[in-house]
Amino acid sequence: DQQVKQNSPSLSVQEGRISILNCDYTNSMFDYFLWYKKYPAEGPTFLISISSIKDKNEDGRFTVFLNKSAKHLSLHIVPSQPGDSAVYFCAASARSGGSNYKLTFGKGTLLTVNP
Amino acid sequence: DTGVSQDPRHKITKRGQNVTFRCDPISEHNRLYWYRQTLGQGPEFLTYFQNEAQLEKSRLLSDRFSAERPKGSFSTLEIQRTEQGDSAMYLCASSPDQFFGPGTRLTVL
Numbered sequence: 001d002q003q004v005k006q007n008s009p010s011l012s013v014q015e016g017r018i019s020i021l022n023c024d025y026t027n028s029m030f031d032y033f034l035w036y037k038k039y040p041a042e043g044p045t046f047l048i049s050i051s052s053i054k055d056k057n058e059d060g061r062f063t064v065f066l067n068k069s070a071k072h073l074s075l076h077i078v079p080s081q082p083g084d085s086a087v088y089f090c091a092a093s094a095r096s097g098g099s100n101y102k103l104t105f106g107k108g109t110l111l112t113v114n115p
Numbered sequence: 116d117t118g119v120s121q122d123p124r125h126k127i128t129k130r131g132q133n134v135t136f137r138c139d140p141i142s143e144h145n146r147l148y149w150y151r152q153t154l155g156q157g158p159e160f161l162t163y164f165q166n167e168a169q170l171e172k173s174r175l176l177s178d179r180f181s182a183e184r185p186k187g188s189f190s191t192l193e194i195q196r197t198e199q200g201d202s203a204m205y206l207c208a209s210s211p212d213q214f215f216g217p218g219t220r221l222t223v224l
Contacts, residue, residue, distance in 0.1 A: 034213070036215075041218075042217055042218065043117070043206050043208075043215035043216050043217045045117070046214055046215075100170055101146065102160045102163055102171065103148075103158070104160070105157030105158050106157050107156055108157055
């Protein structure tokens with residue numbers, strides 16, 4: 001049972017345009033969400049996070065939106081750059097109640113930004 | 116560089132051999148996690164330490180796997196009698212927002 005789903009295995013966008021990566025979750029206990037970027041043969045790099053008490057968090061070109069009622073979050077990258085080409089993972093954790101904060105990941109979306 | 120280091124970066128071994136990986140987390144972080152990533156999948160949780168105490172182990176962590184974190188600093192993950200299905204990237208992360216090391220790529224021949 002996959003609790004975090006990234007239904008698009010890949011996404012291709014033009015440089016300068018917006019990239020929108022989507023993620024759905026099923027576990028209502030999840031209250032903290034993170035996005036990571038990963039290049040081959042490297043560990044995931046933390047990009048941005050959002051707590052369930054918010055619906056939006058922004059950091060430079062990256063914005064994460066959370067829709068709790070739909071159990072859906074998205075990562076917007078504006079403007080997209082060729083260096084953004086990588087696999088993007090959505091991850092979720094349950095931080096309340098003394099949890100250990102372990103992360104549950106989606107399968108990832110390969111983003112390709114074309115010059 | 117996230118400040119989390121892992122050694123070795125790559126390990127090739129023959130089936131049946133034992134291997135050990137090391138993780139050095141960010142020094143002030145007391146939470147340390149091990150994950151495993153196989154091709155086409157996201158990282159999957161293996162085990163969690165708070166300081167030196169191992170507080171949770173995933174069902175993915177069979178009895179051939181053991182992890183330690185002596186003195187609450189670096190951690191080791193040992194796999195005994197390796198199998199081809201153990202081939203994966205083994206990732207270490209330290210908290211709060213989990214910063215990952217570069218991973219150890221294990222290939223079991």
